[in-house]
Amino acid sequence: MHPAFSVIFLTTLIGVGQGLFLALVTGQVYSLANLLQPQDSLSFYATGSSLSLLLLVVGLLASFFHLGHPERAWRSAACWRTSWLSREVIVLPLFMLLVAAYATVHYLGLTKPLFALQDVIEVDASLLLGILGAVAAFALYICTAMIYASIKFIEEWHSPLTVINFTLFGLASGFMLAAAFSAWKGVDLVGFYGAWAVVFTLMAAVSRGMSLQRNTHLVHKSTLQTAIGIRHKGIVQKAQGFMGGSFNTREFFHGASDSTLRLVYWFFLGMVFVFPVLLLGASYWLASPYLPVAAFAVQYLGLMAERWYFFAEARHPQNLYYQSMA
Amino acid sequence: MTQLALVIDLNVCVGCHACVTSCKEWNTSGWAGPLTDHRPYDKDPTGTFFNRVQTFEVGEFPKTETVHFPKSCLHCEEPPCVPVCPTGASYKRKDNGVVLVDYDKCIGCKYCSWACPYGMRELDEYQKVMKKCTLCIDRIANDALPEVERKPACVLACPTSARLFGDVHDPDSEVSMAIREQGGYQLMPEWGTKPANHYLPRRKTRIQIFEDELERADNPLRKEAPLPAAEGETLDDVSF
Numbered sequence: 001m002h003p004a005f006s007v008i009f010l011t012t013l014i015g016v017g018q019g020l021f022l023a024l025v026t027g028q029v030y031s032l033a034n035l036l037q038p039q040d041s042l043s044f045y046a047t048g049s050s051l052s053l054l055l056l057v058v059g060l061l062a063s064f065f066h067l068g069h070p071e072r073a074w075r076s077a078a079c080w081r082t083s084w085l086s087r088e089v090i091v092l093p094l095f096m097l098l099v100a101a102y103a104t105v106h107y108l109g110l111t112k113p114l115f116a117l118q119d120v121i122e123v124d125a126s127l128l129l130g131i132l133g134a135v136a137a138f139a140l141y142i143c144t145a146m147i148y149a150s151i152k153f154i155e156e157w158h159s160p161l162t163v164i165n166f167t168l169f170g171l172a173s174g175f176m177l178a179a180a181f182s183a184w185k186g187v188d189l190v191g192f193y194g195a196w197a198v199v200f201t202l203m204a205a206v207s208r209g210m211s212l213q214r215n216t217h218l219v220h221k222s223t224l225q226t227a228i229g230i231r232h233k234g235i236v237q238k239a240q241g242f243m244g245g246s247f248n249t250r251e252f253f254h255g256a257s258d259s260t261l262r263l264v265y266w267f268f269l270g271m272v273f274v275f276p277v278l279l280l281g282a283s284y285w286l287a288s289p290y291l292p293v294a295a296f297a298v299q300y301l302g303l304m305a306e307r308w309y310f311f312a313e314a315r316h317p318q319n320l321y322y323q324s325m326a
Numbered sequence: 327m328t329q330l331a332l333v334i335d336l337n338v339c340v341g342c343h344a345c346v347t348s349c350k351e352w353n354t355s356g357w358a359g360p361l362t363d364h365r366p367y368d369k370d371p372t373g374t375f376f377n378r379v380q381t382f383e384v385g386e387f388p389k390t391e392t393v394h395f396p397k398s399c400l401h402c403e404e405p406p407c408v409p410v411c412p413t414g415a416s417y418k419r420k421d422n423g424v425v426l427v428d429y430d431k432c433i434g435c436k437y438c439s440w441a442c443p444y445g446m447r448e449l450d451e452y453q454k455v456m457k458k459c460t461l462c463i464d465r466i467a468n469d470a471l472p473e474v475e476r477k478p479a480c481v482l483a484c485p486t487s488a489r490l491f492g493d494v495h496d497p498d499s500e501v502s503m504a505i506r507e508q509g510g511y512q513l514m515p516e517w518g519t520k521p522a523n524h525y526l527p528r529r530k531t532r533i534q535i536f537e538d539e540l541e542r543a544d545n546p547l548r549k550e551a552p553l554p555a556a557e558g559e560t561l562d563d564v565s566f
Contacts, residue, residue, distance in 0.1 A: 001440070068434015068454025075431055076412035085437050086412035150410075153443040153517050221516045222443065228395050229511045229525055232384045241346070241378030241397065244370035247448040251439060317514065318445025321380065321397065 001154070002251050003311035006066035011144055012173070012303045013059030014092065015166065018137040019174010020052040020181070021099055023193055025130035027178070030192070032121060039187060045126065046106035048181055053099045060092060084150050088143035095140050098133035102126060141167040148310075155218055156314040161211040168204035169272075173303055175200055176276060176296045183283065183292040190292055194280045201299070205273040208306070215313055222317040237323040249322050254312040264309050271302025329403060329423035330461055331494045331522035332481065333501045333510055334396050337529045338488035341379055341394030348483035349377040349398075349459075357464040358429075362452040374450045376459040377480055391528065396489070398480070399446040399459035400513060400521030401425050407438040407447060416456070423495075423522060424463055429455045443517050466491075494522055 024045055030036040039045060064070040073089075080086045105111065105126045113122035145166035148157040179193035224235050240249075254261075276299040283291030353376055354361040363373030377398040384391045401418075405425050408416045415431035416438050418424070427438075432455040439447040439456060447458045462478035465471060475482070481491045492501035501524070504510060510524035 066435060068436075068449065069432065072413070072431070072433045075415075076433055076435070078414045079409075079412050082409035083412045083437075085410065085435065089412060147437070151406075151441050153406075153514075154440070222514050226514050226516060227444075228382060228393070229513055229527065230382070230384055230393060234385055236383045237380065238383050238392070239379075239381035241343075241380045242372070242375075244365070244372045246372055246375070246378075247439070247451075248445045251436065251449070252445065316440070316445070317443045321445055 001311045001314045001316055002254055003308040004066055006062050006064075007311075008304055008307040009062035010059045010066070011166070012169075012300065012307055013055050013062065014140065014144065015170030015303070016173045016177055016300065017052045017055035017059060017099075018095070018140055019170045019172070020055065020177045021049060021102075021174070022134055022137050022171065023175045023178035023196070024048045024052070025134050026196070027189060027192070028127065028130055032127065036192060037188060039189070041106040041109055041111055041126075044185065044187060046103050047185075048178070049099050049103040049106065051177075051181065053096060053103060056092070056096050056099065060096070084143055084146040088140065088147060091136060091140045091143050095133065095136040098129055098136055102129040102133055105129060138167070141170055148314075153222065153317050154314050155220060156211075156215045157310075159211060159214065161207055161214065164207045165204065165211060168200055168207055169303055169306070172197055172200035172204050172272075173296070173299055176280075176292070176299050179280065180292040180296040183289040186289065190283065194284070194292060197295075198277050198280060201273060201277055208272075220315065220317065222320060224320050224323070227317070227320040237321075240322055248318060252316045252319055252322075256312060261309070261312060264305050264312070268302045268305035268309055271298055272306055273302075275299075276302075327423070327495055328421065328493045329401070329495045329522050330466065330492070331401055331423075331501060331524065332398070332461070332478070333490040333492075333494075333504050333524045333526060335488045335490070335504075335508075335526040336393055336395065337526060338486045339379075339394045339396060340486055340488075341381055341392075342485065343379050344483045344485055345396055345480035345489060346375065346377050346379055348479045349462075350375060352462060352465070352479035353460070358457070358460050360453075361457065362450055364451055372451075374448050374457050376448075376457070393528065396480075397444075397446070398523075399425060399461075400444060400519075400523040401459075401461060403520035403522055404518060406517070406519055407442045410437050410441040412437065419463075422467070422493075424461045424466075425458070426460055426463060427456050427458060429453070429457075432456050443514055443519065444521075461491075494524070 027036060027039065031038040064073065067073060076086055076089045078086065080090055111124045111126050113124050116122050142163055145163040149159060149162035152158045175193050175197035179190050179197050182189040182193055225231060276295040279291050279295035279298065350361055353359055361374040365371050366373060377396065380395045380397055382393045382395055384393055401424055405418055408418055408425065412435065413431045413433055415428045417426060419426060434449060434454040434456065436449055439449065447456050450457050465478060466476050468476065477491050481489045490501050490504055492499040494501050496502060504526060505524045508526045510526050512521045512524060
């Protein structure tokens with residue numbers, strides 16, 4: 001498949017945004033259980049969730065560049081019964097709304113407990129919104145990934161691993177950003193978020209490793225024989241029906257050389273899984289606020305390469321009909 | 327229920343591209359048009375087509391065969407491109423099973439083209455909407471046309487009658503009989519899309535000749551030699 005930068009930006013940016021929001025809510029829940037120091041509503045939660053919202057907005061804007069008719073984008077909420085894309089289009093704004101409400105509640109300091117559960121856990125509006133938002137964030141990971149995983153004949157994508165990868169990559173980069181944000185703010189949560197970021201990064205390394213392994217050994221169901229229905233081992237395409245290319249040759253081929261593909265492969269493996277973990281480890285010893293920021297920046301760049309590779313490695317069965325130009 | 331479809335006879339198709347040009351001509355100027363082109367008279371011309379003819383060579387010389395393979399939307403009975411459309415612009419007509427795109431609703435997200443294993447959908451680079459074969463819906467459903475002309479433009483144009491058109495759900499239709507009697511098959515049956523369009527395979531007509539039929543004593547093509555008269559009557563000498 002041809003990797004479109006609009007989609008690469010959309011999926012990586014909203015993944016980080018969701019992960020950051022989940023990290024903030026996790027921090028809030030931990031502090032509720034007195035496992036962590038409670039943080040300042042305004043400077044930590046309101047600012048952090050605004051950053052998450054900003055990432056979601058930029059991701060959404062990027063997605064418009066993928067559309068031929070962005071002015072009709074509102075129509076895409078219509079077929080949520082059958083289309084995962086439609087479901088994403090509904091869940092994303094819903095999630096953004098919850099993040100915005102969460103940010104507003106913290107900004108205005110409306111964090112007086114509304115009621116207490118068993119006289120111990122004090123529940124305020126921000127916690128309720130946070131939990132609703134967390135549910136929406138996970139639903140959004142599923143919707144985004146299922147857009148790809150639901151197409152059964154793009155066999156590289158048609159696997160539960162796709163959903164697990166999207167979720168883990170989002171969580172890893174989101175917690176990484178939360179660590180960077182804490183370091184920048186001088187908040188004592190770098191260790192907490194950093195540890196989770198490393199855990200999610202390692203889990204993502206396992207699941208992405210499994211999907212890469214699966215894809216190298218994948219035997220495609222469709223062959224040129226089933227594509228044109230002729231039973232012979234030696235079929236060679238002599239003409240595609242045109243000479244200057246078509247939508248079919250532009251949309252479904254990445255057009256990159258094998259060496260570029262290898263380069264991107266090793267680049268994303270290092271940038272997503274190795275360097276961020278090393279940088280976070282270094283920041284643990286050096287206590288520098290820049291290193292977690294660098295770790296996040298490195299991982300985000302790596303994730304863009306990973307998403308590019310995700311598209312490039314998918315081989316669409318329609319490519320069987322376009323084997324040689326003539 | 328009616329399911330209109332094409333049956334394409336690969337045994338007859340000569341790869342002349344008449345179906346391609348007449349499709350383009352009808353559909354660029356009709357309801358589904360325009361089918362825009364990019365650099366049509368320049369280097370690397372490209373554009374939107376509903377129908378293409380590809381050519382494949384089967385086997386190795388000297389035992390080769392050239393197969394011309396017309397390729398257009400198969401109007402699947404379980405079209406995977408329709409449920410994925412987020413806007414409902416892609417739909418399958420209830421009355422005749424034709425898969426269509428509502429250009430006024432299409433947002434050009436290309437998701438349907440990803441969801442077609444055959445690559446039969448093409449994004450119009452100028453109008454920025456997804457386009458595909460309509461089976462000439464503006465001909466076949468047009469009561470103002472005389473009945474013989476209520477057929478897709480490609481079918482009317484085909485000089486060798488390699489393209490048949492009709493209802494594949496009616497067991498007595500020309501297309502159903504052709505599929506049944508001449509080995510009609512579907513493309514990529516492994517995905518369960520149930521394409522309505524079928525292809526008829528290459529068919530060879532061979533006469534079977536055994537050695538003894540060539541070696542008949544009175545075969546006129548036989549090399550001249552004394553007749554084996556001593557052996558008495560041959561089978562051919564016996565008449566009733």
